[in-house]
Amino acid sequence: MTTPTAPTAAIRAIIVEEFGPPDVLRPREVPAAEPGAGQVVINTVFADVMFLDVRLRSGWGADYFKITAPYVPGGGVGGTVAAVGAGVDDGLVGATVTARVGGRVPVGGYAERALAQADDLTRVPAGLGLDLATALVHDGKTALAAWRAVDVAAGDTVLITAASGGLGTLLTQLAVRAGAEVIAAVGSAAKGERLRALGASEIVASTDPRWSDAVSARPQVVFDGAGGDVGRAAAGLLADGGALVGYGAASGGFAAVDDPRIRVVDLGKINAAEPGLADEALELARTGELAVTIGQTFPLADAAEAHRTIEERRAIGRTLLTI
Numbered sequence: 001m002t003t004p005t006a007p008t009a010a011i012r013a014i015i016v017e018e019f020g021p022p023d024v025l026r027p028r029e030v031p032a033a034e035p036g037a038g039q040v041v042i043n044t045v046f047a048d049v050m051f052l053d054v055r056l057r058s059g060w061g062a063d064y065f066k067i068t069a070p071y072v073p074g075g076g077v078g079g080t081v082a083a084v085g086a087g088v089d090d091g092l093v094g095a096t097v098t099a100r101v102g103g104r105v106p107v108g109g110y111a112e113r114a115l116a117q118a119d120d121l122t123r124v125p126a127g128l129g130l131d132l133a134t135a136l137v138h139d140g141k142t143a144l145a146a147w148r149a150v151d152v153a154a155g156d157t158v159l160i161t162a163a164s165g166g167l168g169t170l171l172t173q174l175a176v177r178a179g180a181e182v183i184a185a186v187g188s189a190a191k192g193e194r195l196r197a198l199g200a201s202e203i204v205a206s207t208d209p210r211w212s213d214a215v216s217a218r219p220q221v222v223f224d225g226a227g228g229d230v231g232r233a234a235a236g237l238l239a240d241g242g243a244l245v246g247y248g249a250a251s252g253g254f255a256a257v258d259d260p261r262i263r264v265v266d267l268g269k270i271n272a273a274e275p276g277l278a279d280e281a282l283e284l285a286r287t288g289e290l291a292v293t294i295g296q297t298f299p300l301a302d303a304a305e306a307h308r309t310i311e312e313r314r315a316i317g318r319t320l321l322t323i
Helices: 051-058 130-136 139-147 166-176 187-198 227-239 268-271 279-284 300-311
Strands: 009-014 025-030 037-050 075-082 094-101 112-116 121-122 157-161 181-186 201-206 219-226 242-245 262-265 293-297 318-322
Touching: 025 300, 037 130, 037 219, 037 300, 051 300, 075 112, 075 130, 075 139, 094 112, 094 130, 121 166, 121 279, 121 318, 130 279, 130 293, 130 318, 139 166, 139 268, 139 279, 157 227, 166 181, 166 187, 166 219, 187 201, 219 227, 227 242, 293 300, 300 318
Parallel strands: 157 181, 157 219, 181 201, 219 242, 242 262, 293 318
Antiparallel strands: 009 025, 037 075, 037 112, 037 318, 075 094, 094 121
């Protein structure tokens, strides 16, 4: 193991002490991580805060994700490699990287030092801010996978639900670049303003139970980040032969759709099958071809407020913790 500096005995972290409301997130000191074979330790500068983090903290999905309290939440970080384990290139020490942490379960990120598999690292290209790179830990790869799962031609109509989230803002830009007309379904006027700035031609308020009546054209593609009733209504608007790409469940659950008129895309299989997407997303951000929306940042100690902001639907784009 390569460790350029002596390991600290304890680090600052956020602990979910029990499942419940945001106030169960508490600052604590925990033992410092040490890398095993194939692993690295990252000195964390930013931690990504996902909607999934919020759901898991509340107790949702604990059986599926096999997660028990107490635990350190967070599945994505940005920082510098502090130490490497056996079998990992010593040259990584000091590299600026982003990483998914926790494997299939997003845990371990809200801390001063995070443990990651070396294979899960993405080097941050020179010229791209680490905050922007961290905001793409999850959304960058998923946005490109979702986009490439469908064929969008110039003049097509694309409907995006939960469009003001990190993924929605990226998909909006990809669709606009392709010459599509984008209908953005959002929860508030303020969120709609951001989507207008990114090129959306039509904004609808999905908080209105009859929101789908306001949609002016049948889309060829729906990117559904909302799920639930909103996702089902969006799928019902699709033109015959259209495609539904579901990637989120902001409304409480993924949209269950059984409609022979449309094609439902299994994004999980596609996302797992395409290597190199994370690097490509960072390069698109570096060159300015994709604008990354970081709507709010919070100090590590204020993780509870970050969760509350997301839970109350006040967040726009990505939410980050600063360490």
